[in-house]
Amino acid sequence: MKRYIWFFLLLSLSCSGDKKEDSSAGMIEGYVQNADGTAIPGVQIIIDNSIFFNSNLSTKTDADGRYKIHIPTGSWYAFAIHAPVYNGRQYRIYLHPDNAIGFGGEGATRNFVWQLTGAKPEPLSGYYGGVVTIDNFPGVYLDVTKIAFRFEPQGMLIDGSEGGVLFRSATDGYQILDLPIGRYKVTAQYGPDKLKLRPWNTEETFKEELIFDFEPQIAGNCDNCFKIEYNQ
Missing domain, CATH: 2.60.40.10 (Immunoglobulins)
Incomplete structure (x- = not known):
């Protein structure tokens, strides 16, 4: 009987040891x-x-x-x-x-x-950077892919790092993707001509220089984005 008791005691200690290793x-x-x-x-x-x-x-x-x-x-x-x-x-x-x-x-x-730019891996989609959407003032129709935008950081980027001037165009005709989130001064050039800009869907005055922050969310539209309207 004592042999059986010692056998089960040793078996119990052995099992508890296995559990510890598998913690x-x-x-x-x-x-x-x-x-x-x-x-x-x-x-x-x-x-x-x-x-x-x-x-x-x-x-x-x-x-x-x-x-x-x-x-x-x-x-x-x-x-x-x-x-x-x-x-x-x-x-x-x-x-x-x-x-x-x-x-x-x-x-x-x-x-x-914390990565400011680049494609998100699956199962996510999209980019870590912000999105700028380009629209036109009614009656002004240009080839958006030929508009050259210049983004100059105004202070540090969102992670506290120092950004640099970026030159981008809307290669798909309406969006500039994957900009490091920050505050920017943006200008736009169409050939030799400077364009005027303002936040989309507002009554603000068009200006050759526009300072903006990305919106955390535009309801039903996009996250970490900003929408620009251009005029000649």
Whole structure:
């Protein structure tokens, strides 16, 4: 009888040891940082179920930019959403994962970095940068692809870094994609002629220089964007 008791006791200790070695299973963890390596606290981490709609887990990064969540069996993706305030506006920005591949209930490590430009990996779509949409004043019709826009940063960009002057055109005829979010002074040239600009769908006076911030959201239209109207 005593032999049986010792056998089960040893078996129990062996099993508990296995569990201790497997303590990392069922855990998603990582860190979030700026492009310069600075930790970002308070970033929302969403662990989204890839099969069941609106079924997710959520937490925020700590003071060191780290997070950890226990996850059940399932199929998951990890996302990080930063909500910085810039020039009085609050933005909602997806951060770039070091690995965008989904994972199961065994757990994984997913780290994120605040990237100002570039294409978002699947299952997301679009770009990390802002979008500028171009429209014309009624009766003024130009080949938008031939309008040269110059964007000059006014102060630091949204992540606190220093931007540079950008020269872009609307290659698809109506949008300029993936500009680092910041405050800009924009001018436009059509051949030898300077165009006049104003915010779209307003009664503001057209000017050769327009200073703007990206809108965090234009309801039913776009996020992190700005719409410009041009005139001759």
